[in-house]
Amino acid sequence: MSFWRSSFARCGLIVAVLLAGLGTCWADPRTSNLWWLPENATEGGVYIDQLIYFILFLTGAVFVLTQAVYIFFIIKYRAKKGVRATYSHGNNRLEIIWTAIPTAIFIGLWGYSNHLWWDVLHSTPPANALQVGVAAYQFGFSFQYPGADGKLGKADANFVSNDNMFGNDPDDPDAKDNFTSSTLEIPVNRAVHIRLDSKDVIHAFYVPQFRVYQDILPGRIIDWVWFTPTKIGKFQLACSQLCGSGHYNMKADIQVVSEADFEKWYQEKAKAVQPQPGAKLSSITETKDQ
Amino acid sequence: MSQTIAHSGAEAHAETVHHHELSFFHKYIWSEDHKTIAIQYLFASFFFLIIGGLLAMGVRYQLAFSGAPIPLIGTLLPKWLVTDAGAIQPQGYNGLVTMHATVMVFLVMMPLLVGVFGNFLIPLKIGAPDMAFPFFNALSFWLFLVSGIILLSSYFAPTGFPAAGWTAYAPLSANGAYNGSQAGQSLWCIGLFLNGLASIAGAVNYITTVINMRAPGMKMFRLPLPVWAIFITSILLLLAVPVLSAAAAMLFFDLNFGTSFFEASHYGQPLLWQHLFWFFGHPEVYILVLPAMGLVSEMLAVFSRKPIFGYKAMVYAMVAIGFLGFIVWGHHMFVSGMNLMLSSTFSLSTMVIAVPSAIKTFNWLGTVWGGSIRFTTPMCFALAFVSMFVIGGLSGIYMASTPVDLFIHHTYFIVAHFHYVIFGGSLFGVFGAIYFWFPKMFGRMMNEFWGKVHFVLSFMFFNLTFFPMHNLGLNGMPRRIADPGLYDFLKSQQPLQIFVSLSAFGLGLSTLIFFVNFFYSMFKGPKAPRNPWNSTTLEWTLPSPPGHGNFPVTPTVYNGPYEYSVPGMDQDFLPQNQPAPKTARLAVH
Numbered sequence: 076m077s078f079w080r081s082s083f084a085r086c087g088l089i090v091a092v093l094l095a096g097l098g099t100c101w102a103d104p105r106t107s108n109l110w111w112l113p114e115n116a117t118e119g120g121v122y123i124d125q126l127i128y129f130i131l132f133l134t135g136a137v138f139v140l141t142q143a144v145y146i147f148f149i150i151k152y153r154a155k156k157g158v159r160a161t162y163s164h165g166n167n168r169l170e171i172i173w174t175a176i177p178t179a180i181f182i183g184l185w186g187y188s189n190h191l192w193w194d195v196l197h198s199t200p201p202a203n204a205l206q207v208g209v210a211a212y213q214f215g216f217s218f219q220y221p222g223a224d225g226k227l228g229k230a231d232a233n234f235v236s237n238d239n240m241f242g243n244d245p246d247d248p249d250a251k252d253n254f255t256s257s258t259l260e261i262p263v264n265r266a267v268h269i270r271l272d273s274k275d276v277i278h279a280f281y282v283p284q285f286r287v288y289q290d291i292l293p294g295r296i297i298d299w300v301w302f303t304p305t306k307i308g309k310f311q312l313a314c315s316q317l318c319g320s321g322h323y324n325m326k327a328d329i330q331v332v333s334e335a336d337f338e339k340w341y342q343e344k345a346k347a348v349q350p351q352p353g354a355k356l357s358s359i360t361e362t363k364d365q
Numbered sequence: 366m367s368q369t370i371a372h373s374g375a376e377a378h379a380e381t382v383h384h385h386e387l388s389f390f391h392k393y394i395w396s397e398d399h400k401t402i403a404i405q406y407l408f409a410s411f412f413f414l415i416i417g418g419l420l421a422m423g424v425r426y427q428l429a430f431s432g433a434p435i436p437l438i439g440t441l442l443p444k445w446l447v448t449d450a451g452a453i454q455p456q457g458y459n460g461l462v463t464m465h466a467t468v469m470v471f472l473v474m475m476p477l478l479v480g481v482f483g484n485f486l487i488p489l490k491i492g493a494p495d496m497a498f499p500f501f502n503a504l505s506f507w508l509f510l511v512s513g514i515i516l517l518s519s520y521f522a523p524t525g526f527p528a529a530g531w532t533a534y535a536p537l538s539a540n541g542a543y544n545g546s547q548a549g550q551s552l553w554c555i556g557l558f559l560n561g562l563a564s565i566a567g568a569v570n571y572i573t574t575v576i577n578m579r580a581p582g583m584k585m586f587r588l589p590l591p592v593w594a595i596f597i598t599s600i601l602l603l604l605a606v607p608v609l610s611a612a613a614a615m616l617f618f619d620l621n622f623g624t625s626f627f628e629a630s631h632y633g634q635p636l637l638w639q640h641l642f643w644f645f646g647h648p649e650v651y652i653l654v655l656p657a658m659g660l661v662s663e664m665l666a667v668f669s670r671k672p673i674f675g676y677k678a679m680v681y682a683m684v685a686i687g688f689l690g691f692i693v694w695g696h697h698m699f700v701s702g703m704n705l706m707l708s709s710t711f712s713l714s715t716m717v718i719a720v721p722s723a724i725k726t727f728n729w730l731g732t733v734w735g736g737s738i739r740f741t742t743p744m745c746f747a748l749a750f751v752s753m754f755v756i757g758g759l760s761g762i763y764m765a766s767t768p769v770d771l772f773i774h775h776t777y778f779i780v781a782h783f784h785y786v787i788f789g790g791s792l793f794g795v796f797g798a799i800y801f802w803f804p805k806m807f808g809r810m811m812n813e814f815w816g817k818v819h820f821v822l823s824f825m826f827f828n829l830t831f832f833p834m835h836n837l838g839l840n841g842m843p844r845r846i847a848d849p850g851l852y853d854f855l856k857s858q859q860p861l862q863i864f865v866s867l868s869a870f871g872l873g874l875s876t877l878i879f880f881v882n883f884f885y886s887m888f889k890g891p892k893a894p895r896n897p898w899n900s901t902t903l904e905w906t907l908p909s910p911p912g913h914g915n916f917p918v919t920p921t922v923y924n925g926p927y928e929y930s931v932p933g934m935d936q937d938f939l940p941q942n943q944p945a946p947k948t949a950r951l952a953v954h
Contacts, residue, residue, distance in 0.1 A: 110836045113854060123768050130766060134759040141755055145730055149748060152669070152736045159937060160930040161735030164952050165675035169731070170724070177723040181716035181762075188766040189709050196768055197705055213543065232629070276537040277635055279700075279775065283841030283854060286772040292636065292702040293536060294629025299705065311853050315775045315843040317530045318537060320456035320545050323847035 113283050116306040116331070119196050120286035126191060130184070200301040204266035207259065210240035211271070211278035211291045214321030216312060217241075218259050222252025222345050227270065232294050235272055242272050242296060254348045259312060259329040261304055262337035268301040281315035282329065290316055304331045387913070395507075397499035398913055399484045402506050404806060406480035407799075409510055410473050411880070416517065417468035418873050423461045427453045429866035431848045445525030445546075456545055458847035460526030464516070467531045467553065470653070471560050472513045474787060477795045478656035479564075479602070480509065483571050483595040485806065489904035489911065490589050492580025492920045492942075497573040501566050508563035516556035519549035527553040530845060532646070535627030535638035539619035547620060554617035561610035568602035571595055580903070582922035586680070587941065589902050589926040590673065593680050594659025597687045601648040601655075604691070609645035612638065639701055643694035651690045653787055654754075655683055657794030658725060661747045663927075664797055665729060667900050668744035669736030670937050672927040672952075675728040682721035682728075689718040699770045708767050715765040722758050726751065737930070737937075741898075742816030746797030749824055753789025757782055760835065778838025784831045796823070796879065803886065804893030808909045811886040815878055822875035829868035833861055901938050902926055924951070 115124055152160075206227045208219035219241045221227045228243055228250030235242040243250035261267045271280055273293040280300070281288045289300045314325035332340070387396075396402060426435060432452050435442070439451020446457035453461070484502065488495055496502045519526050527549035529538035541547025575588070575596045588596070616638070618624040625631035627638045666673045673679060695703065695711030729751045738744070760782040763769050773779065796819075803811045841854055849855040849862065896905040903920055904911070920942040928939035933948040945951050 110840070112839050113841050120772075123772055126766060126768055127763070127772070130763055130769065134762055138755060138759055141726065141730065142752060145733065145751065148730065148733045148736075149738060152733065152738050154670075154737045154739050158737060160670040160737040162672065162930045162932055162952065163674065163731075163735060164672045165678065165728070165731065169727075170675055170678045173727040174720060174724055177720050178717070181719055182713075184762070184766065185713050185716045188712060188768055191768040192705070192709065192712075196771065275630075276543050277534055281775070281843060283772070283776075288700050288771050288774045290701045292629070294632070294635060295702060297702050309853075313843055313846075313852060316534070317459065317462075317845045319543055320459065320528070322459070322845070323455040324851050326852060 114306070115286060116284040116304055116308070116310065117286060118303040118305055120284075120302075122191050122195050123286045126188065129187070133180070133184070197299055200268040201266045204268040204301055205261060206268050206270065207261070208241040208243075208253070208270045208272070209259075209280060209291070210235075210274065211280075211314065212240065212274040213276065213319050214314070214325040216257075216259075216278075216314075216325075216327040218256045218327075219243075219253050220256065220341070220344065221249075222254060222348055224249060224252060226250075227253060230270065230272070230296055232272060232296050235274055235293075237274070240272075240274055241270075252345070252348050254344050256344065257327070259327060260337060260340055261329065261331055262334045263304050263307050263331050265334065266301055266303045268298075271297040271300065276318050277316050278314045278318050278325070279316035281313050282310055283313075284310050288315065307331050307333060395503055397495070397503050399488050399496045399499070399502060400806070400910065402502050403481050403483075403485035405506050406476045406484060406509070407806075409506075409513065410476045410481065413468050413472035413476075413513055414876075417465055417473050418876065420461050420465035420468065422870065422873050423453065424458070424465060425866040425869040427458050427461070427847060428849065429863045431850055443520070443525065445523065453847070455847040456528055457525065459528035459530075459845065460546065460549070462845050463528055463530050463533075463553075464519075464526045467516060467527075467557075468513075469787075470531065470649070471557065472509075472516065474653050474791055474795075475564065476509060478653065478791060479567060479571075479595060479598060480506070482591060482656060482660060482795075482798060482802075483567065483599070485802065486589075486591050486904065487571055487574055487595060488578070488915060489805075489907070490592050490902050491575065491578060491583050492903050492916060492922065493574060493578035494914045494916065496570050497578060498570050501570050505563045505566040505570065508559050508566065512556045512558075512560035512563060515552055515559065519546070519552045522546075522548040522552070524548055532642060533616065533638070534642075535616065535619070535635050536629055536633070538638075539616055539627045539633075541620060551617060551620050554613045554620065557613045558610050558617075561606045561613070564602050564606045565610075568599040568606070571599040572603065575599075580916075580920050580922055583941075584922075586677065587922055587925050589659075590662040590676070590679060591656065591659035594655045594657075594662075594683060597683050598652050598655045601652050601687055601690060605645045605648035605652070608641055609649075612641035612645070615641075636698075636701060636703055639698055639703075640694070643697045644691075646697065647694040648687075648690045650783075650786070651686055654791050655686065657750065657791040657798075658683070658754075660798040660801075661750045661794045662729070662732070663902075664743050664747035664801055665732045665751075666927045666929060667801075667898050668739045668741060668747070669733055670739075670929045671732055671736045672925070672929055673728070674731030674734070675724075676925065676927065678724055679728055682724045685721040686718065689714060689721070693718050696765060696770075699767050700774050712765060712767045716762075719758065719762060719765070722754075726755055726758070741800075742811070742813055742820055743797040743801035745817065745820045745824075746793045746800065749820070750790055750794045750797065753785055753793060753827075756832075757785030757790055760785065773838055775844050776838035777834040777842045777844065780844055781831050781834035781838060784834070789827055789831065793823075793827075796820075799883070801898070802904075803883075804897050804909050805904055805907075806910060807887050807890075808893050809886055809888075809890030810893050810897065811890060812882050815882040819875060819878045819882065822878065823872060826868050826872035826875055830865055830872050833865050837861060837865070899936070899938050901928055901940050903941055906940060906942055 206221050208227055210217045217240055226249040228247040230242040232242055271291040273291045278291040280291055285302050287302055308331055310329040312327045312329050434451035439447055448454050524546040528546045529544045537543050538550055544550055615626040619626055625633040627633045627635055629635050662673055693715045695707050696715040699708040800811050800816055837858055893909040895909055922941050923944045924939055924941050930937045931939050932950045939945055
């Protein structure tokens, strides 16, 4: 029998074809970071990545250990002539050990996660945080910035309507000089505190490089999400909650710029809004039927 | 006492077994024989498996070749699904995603696990003539079939399939103006409602049968693990499914009668839907995996020629999963906008529910340890189940950690995770179980060689399809996006998307080998003996296939279910209905 007809060679051939296929797939990703986490661009993301790596090593170790033992058993205890299986119904001490150890590990992991959840990711945002309103609708996002007073003002889900997408309180003077933008412009290294609301169905605020995901609910204003961008650049906000026929393309651009560039952009935008004392801003005159 | 009553009835029944022939209608259509009903479920699930699989192929085609017309059949498809040129449109894609999941969960996995194996195995394994309520049993099957037809009928509606995801998050699902498929979504509600009735009727039947109709000597702790698993699953079904049925009815009212349970614009609560759905949905996850755990445990014991390692620990772990399964639903909602404190508590309960799964895994390892392993096709699938379940279980820990969920929620990471559990886990378990119980169902053996080919190909293509999805998810690929190429951060993923899709097509094709083997063997396979695998449980003491009424004489049970390789015995298995010979040294455990 020639070499190429042996089963060894055939297996080798199959493996070679598979590797070649994988290799082709590998070539592009090496440059595009396809196989791994996208670069992190927020302060909080650093902690999330650490936690991901921690869980990766933990689960990786468990996986490798259990599979190694399992495969070893499968090979070692394959049926052999004249060898009978061991007659055993189990071992209570082992049961206790392999109940207690995972319980301790899982509760420990919960402690670590929960600490991050409360003390870092959902702690009170710093006082100098930039307030931005985010309104989602079928199928797009709109962003609202506080005017010269630096305050977005009060908002309530009951005020949300086609003409008042951000649910601003029409009687709150703080909201009168707010201005809107179709892109999310934010300064680097300053906390951004977003206030989310939806006009129709559930949408989501998802930016993988920021390690942030939050559903945006109709009928409720969510104001606990904040993050501090650490990298200047262009990012994309994606709606990540199925929201209808246009969901596939519901996105918005995010520009993280230097503090100076942001000030320039902000002043220009704020100047365009000329609040006249006593006059209601046209965008917030109509409120929803109560 | 109930046993006595049930079995005096059984004996009377057994005498009539060979005396009357059933009409064609009562034998094959409205059959009240649990074995026939199991086979009806099996064929119906196969039909839906093919439909669900084709929908998945459509999803994968779109993700790899977005905007390209579907070859051959593209222009034949309805207009809600494809463009004039025959390429899938975004709303059509939403429909494919929605119906793939709905079909696979409600019309394939639940009936395969509970309908087929619950029906076929419970009476045979506990020594009963049939189910407690045979009429209910038949009703349950036909309700299920009607529900499936209703769910799929939306294909013919002008607006097509429901398109709000299988989770049907309101208010998208609650208003035709939002979701663009009023008819499809309404049919979805009706279909799930009827499907729920079928599940509830089935669950009542299984629970009653297991409690009341066990043969003399069949103590609860002598029940084979598949029976335990389906028993616990039935309790979950009975408690969880009514919640879904109620929610589906409310959703139907919102859609069609102007109520406002979930519509925020009229002061309804969108989150209420999620709470109701996941209160059902998380026990549902365990409904989809517990029976497979039971089936796999049995195959591991039979082909390792060993008793199950830690039988009682296995039972307690399943009971624990059953209880805890009802207090973890909020882990689907960490980032839904519900109170952050609830996320903390649900995260803790989720971490805790990982423990019984870990216990089961260690006990499977223990079962294989010291065995005399025979690598039959069912054993290959059972062995693969354990590894795939370990991957699916470990990837669940990422989501259970609230901060990590902030990043990977709703990405392909979760898609990879639940396919590892439900496909690599449950469906592999079902494939193994079909190879294993096929001889008892049809009286013939399936082909081993083609079984192994099916195993190797599906194992390989399964991993090539779903493992890279972890990477796609970690890289930021959201679920349910019809055209990832529109996002800057997803453009570089395209080569991997194509790789995954090609693997998925391979996975789809490998299943054809199974179907050919199955139907060929049904008619041409070698005749099966009573007990081809030298197994201990009661079904193997009967002819293959067993006659109507099952046991001519009610068996008496003397032993636990997995007495393999007992020292002091010549043969390496001790059937449950045979007293142990004096020489046997049975362990007290």
